[in-house]
Amino acid sequence: MSEHGKKPLRLIEIQESVLPEDEWIIGISILDYFNGVGYSMPSSMRLDRNLLQDTGLLTGGILTSDLTASSNIDDQLKTESVENEEEDSLLSGIYKHETDPVKASSRIENKGLHIDFPQSSMIIESLLNSNETANLYAFLPGIFYCSGQQTSVDAVLIEVTQTQRFGMTLSSFRPEDVRALDVSEGFVFNEDGGKRSVKVTLDTLGSFHFEDFLKDSGLSTEIMSYSKEVELAKRLAGLISFAELMRAYASSSFLRSRLVKLLDDIDFFGLAPRRRIYVRNEKHPYGRVVEVNYRGFDSVLNLGVESGISCADEIDLEHQLNNLVFTKLMGTGIETDVEVAIMEMFQLIEAGFKGKVSHREVLNTLSRED
Amino acid sequence: MKELTEVAKMIVNNLHLSLVFKTISEYQKKDAFEIRDELGLASYSEISTNPFDLLETVKRHILTRAFQDKEKVEFLMTVQSWAGFKPNRAYLETGDQAILAGKRSALAILWVMILPKVAVSPTILPSDIENQGLVTLVESILLSDESRAELNQVVSLEMINRGFIEEYFDINGIESGFAIDDSMRRSRLRTMLALMLMKGSDFPFNLDEVFNLPEHRLIEETALYIMTKQAMASLSYQISGSGSSRPFDWPLVGTARVFSRLMLTLDVLRKFASKMTTCSLFKSVAQGSQRVWTEWEFTSYLIKEITDYYASLLRERPSKGKNEELDAFVDILKGENIEITTSIMESDDKALTIYEELSDCKRRAQIGEKPQISPERRFRVVLSNLKQQLTEARTYALAADELVEEIVDAFDAIAELIEKHIDSLGSEVDKFTEEICFETSFRILEILNLGASLNNLPWVSRFIAEEATRTSIARGDIESLEEQHRMKRIVSAFAGGVAYLVLQAQRKDLE
Structure with missing residues (x-):
């Protein structure tokens, strides 16, 4: 992360409806991290299993998806899979279950009479199987405030699904709905109707109103030939340029009410992880805030070796989230997962604010021009 | 087939119908000093200004005066370089030379541009249009230096006969200030003049295809335009x-x-x-x-x-x-x-x-x-109407009100379409409405070359919807936001967003 580059901390707004009363999410994130919104890549394991299903008609030979999990000691491919692990000098002493060729076999082969200890419950297994196909998530870590649940979260995760209705593709997520707000400058009308740019501070937030000048313009319902939105748009287009509209939004009262919620939250809770994430998927089509724990983060304290996210309430979601792999584009592009990304984002945000969390200081940092 | 002299008579006869001719006539009388004065070009700036830039400035100024159409002016400013002509820097030594070369080039362009309009009398029967010697005219413009010289002579003579004392006809100046290799000159000049005549006819053309036409087809095609x-x-x-x-x-x-x-x-x-x-x-x-x-x-x-x-x-x-x-x-x-x-x-x-x-x-x-x-049909009809209107809007400047009307029509059709299927859409009404609005908006923006502003559509739409709703609530027009109007309100919000983006871009173009 470059401290001297362009402003890394951005105010992000996610609005998926155009209606004023509908949900919004506002927060702080670093878009450089994923170069925008992160999209999950299917993990290699997953790919293999899908291949197995796809080539189910083929018989004979050795199924490649079984090779990595094979317990045959003579198998060449097995050793390769161990060597492929990235080498980390710090982690070299750690024993990893997943890379152990013997343990990696999904089946336990027993001979003769024995008592079968269930490795995992059948319910969980069937849940995992049913989750195989749905795995593309849009992911944005950072501190976000959700209007629907009226609480703050550590990340927004939206499963990208597409359905067809009457020839239209309905997508659960549209990249255009996420945008970085520039709050360095606001825009207001003077008493005399003139236009003026202002710096966005706590005092100037929310000082822009359309009604101020529409009131006197004789815009009454009787003479409106179109809907009031179009009528308003027509007038606006004549009065305010696009660049000005952007600034007007920064100083609009709508943004103010949202921003204040976020600032209040940060002021109160600081920059520590909230241990909550916003998830929207097929199971929660209207979005839900899920309580989570960060095993990797916690294990620093109790010297454990576990990593990954845990959701006490939803085992299947926990599995799904831990399977997601994202490509981090900040610095040298490497693969990362939900937990690591959230943790790194917290460090970056903390560094960006230098621990200053009062309303004024947070807003100053966000609106600083550099 | 009419003779060139008859065509020339027709051209001179119809000159009074062309507003552009007024510009030609005005600038033919102006000398370098007057143009310099008009543009506010002080002579000391000559040292710092490249003579060729001066030429372009003068040319752009005259063309803009004649057409007030940015797209057309832009086309005419660049068509020479498309055809392979290069600035002839050696020829332009002093500022005055550059100004006069710019003037000459601009006036020649204007003459070529008005020919499609004035070459035929408006009172002619449509069935007679093809007998007005247009092929002869196009031929003499495109064929060779000699044929152009003849046309210059014939039209200028006719103008003198008709009492245009101070004006003259000159299309040779079109190359003024430019040069091209002799081996290519004849064919490239021909294509360039044809393109200008086509532009003067206000029809869109495929540049590559025009460049590939052989001489006789190019003459025929241009006459057809x-x-x-x-x-x-x-x-x-x-x-x-x-x-x-x-x-x-x-x-x-x-x-x-x-x-x-x-x-x-x-x-x-x-x-x-x-x-x-x-x-x-x-x-x-x-x-x-x-x-x-x-x-x-x-x-x-x-x-x-x-x-x-x-x-x-x-x-x-x-x-x-x-x-x-x-x-x-x-x-x-x-x-x-x-x-x-x-x-x-x-x-x-x-x-x-x-x-x-x-x-x-x-x-x-x-x-x-x-x-x-049926609403489906209406939606299709509206969309194809819209597409045609907007495509024309790129050629002709479409009035803001007309644009808004087309946009509103398209979104009204969406509302009707969804209204009809509201039961079968069930809980997906909102999503479907948003998606179809978004897609339609994208088409509109793209036809108008504003595809890049799609990113801003969601927030602009919501901002406008928010402000519109607040204004209505403040005024007491509505007391609560009712569920059953959601679909219509989504449609209106998108219509508002698109209307703003389109009108604002149009306004910016005019400035």
């Missing part, structure tokens, strides 16, 4: 009428005689237009391949032109309430274009059938009937 323009002008002149004879002045809907004249003109238009190979305006794309419009499509085009004329009447008449009948009439014509066209094509007496169809529509409009088409 001019003839098609003349036929179209004649068509719209007949629709709008003049003086006391305005056959489509609501509540008039023409007469059988008017329509038989229009059908004849349409045939002429079709004859020329379907021969053009480099122009996309009269082609439709079906299953990936382009084909020339059929008679059916030309007939549909005529109905559309008449509909547009009524729509323009509707806009011109001030108070909205009184024109409900005309409003309904325009709606019916727009919505049932396909039915009307089909019924015309099936009849033996086409002119009479159009008259009867329009009278029927008028009767239905007067009893307040709505067009009888």
Whole structure:
């Protein structure tokens, strides 16, 4: 992360409806991290299993998806899979279950009479199987405030699904709905109707109103030939340029009410992880805030070796989230997962604010021009 | 076929019809000093200014004065370099030379640009357009230096005969300030002049295809552009009428005689237009391949032109309430274009059938009937209308009100379409509405070359919806945001967002 580059901390707004009363999410994130919104890549394991299903008609030979999990000691491919692990000098002493060729076999082969200890419950297994196909998530870590649940979260995760209705593709997520707000400058009308740019501070937030000048313009319902939105748009287009509209939004009262919620939250809770994430998927089509724990983060304290996210309430979601792999584009592009990304984002945000969390200081940092 | 002298007579005869000629006449009298004065170019700036930049400044200034159309001026400023001409820096030594070269080049361009308009008298019968010697004219412009010299001479002589003492005709100046390798000069100059004549006819053309035409085809094609323009002008002149004879002045809907004249003109238009190979305006794309419009499509085009004329009447008449009948009439014509066209094509007496169809529509409009088409069809019709209008908007500057009207039409059609399927959409109504609005907005923005602003559409739409709602609440127009209006409100919000982005971009273009 470059401290001297362009402003890394951005105010992000996610609005998926155009209606004023509908949900919004506002927060702080670093878009450089994923170069925008992160999209999950299917993990290699997953790919293999899908291949197995796809080539189910083929018989004979050795199924490649079984090779990595094979317990045959003579198998060449097995050793390769161990060597492929990235080498980390710090982690070299750690024993990893997943890379152990013997343990990696999904089946336990027993001979003769024995008592079968269930490795995992059948319910969980069937849940995992049913989750195989749905795995593309849009992911944005950072501190976000959700209007629907009226609480703050550590990340927004939206499963990208597409359905067809009457020839239209309905997508659960549209990249255009996420945008970085520039709050360095606001825009207001003077008493005399003139236009003026202002710096966005706590005092100037929310000082822009359309009604101020529409009131006197004789815009009454009787003479409106179109809907009031179009009528308003027509007038606006004549009065305010696009660049000005952007600034007007920064100083609009709508943004103010949202921003204040976020600032209040940060002021109160600081920059520590909230241990909550916003998830929207097929199971929660209207979005839900899920309580989570960060095993990797916690294990620093109790010297454990576990990593990954845990959701006490939803085992299947926990599995799904831990399977997601994202490509981090900040610095040298490497693969990362939900937990690591959230943790790194917290460090970056903390560094960006230098621990200053009062309303004024947070807003100053966000609106600083550099 | 007419002789060149007769063509020259016609040109000089019609000069008074061209506003651009006033610019030509004004600048032909101006010397370098006056132009310098007008542009506020002090002579000391010459050292710092490249003479060729000075030439371009003068040229752009004169062209902008003549056309006020940014796109056209931009085209004319760059067409030389497309054709391979390079600035001739050695030739331009002093600032005055550069100014005069710029003037000469601009005036030559203006002359070429007005020829498609003035070469044929507006009173000529459409069926006579092809006998006006347009091929002869195009030939003498494109063929060679000698043929151009002859044209210069003949037209200038005619102008003197007709009392234009101070003006002169000169198209050789078109290369002024530019140079090109001698081996390419003849063919490139030919193509460049053809492109200008095509631009002067106001039709879009495919540049690559024009460059690839051999000489005789290029002459033929260019003449076809001019003839098609003349036929179209004649068509719209007949629709709008003049003086006391305005056959489509609501509540008039023409007469059988008017329509038989229009059908004849349409045939002429079709004859020329379907021969053009480099122009996309009269082609439709079906299953990936382009084909020339059929008679059916030309007939549909005529109905559309008449509909547009009524729509323009509707806009011109001030108070909205009184024109409900005309409003309904325009709606019916727009919505049932396909039915009307089909019924015309099936009849033996086409002119009479159009008259009867329009009278029927008028009767239905007067009893307040709505067009009888399914929302799906209406949506398709509206979209194709929109597409055509917007495509034209890139060639001609479309008034802001017209643009808004088209946008509102498209979004109204969406609302109707969804209304009909609201039960089967169930809980997906919102999502479906958003998606179809988004997609339609994208098409609109893209046709207008504003595809890049799609990113901003969601927040602009919401911002406008928020402010509009707040204004209404503050005024007490609405007390609560009701669930059952959600769909319509989503549609309105998108319509507002698109309207703002489109109008703002248009405004920026004008500045």
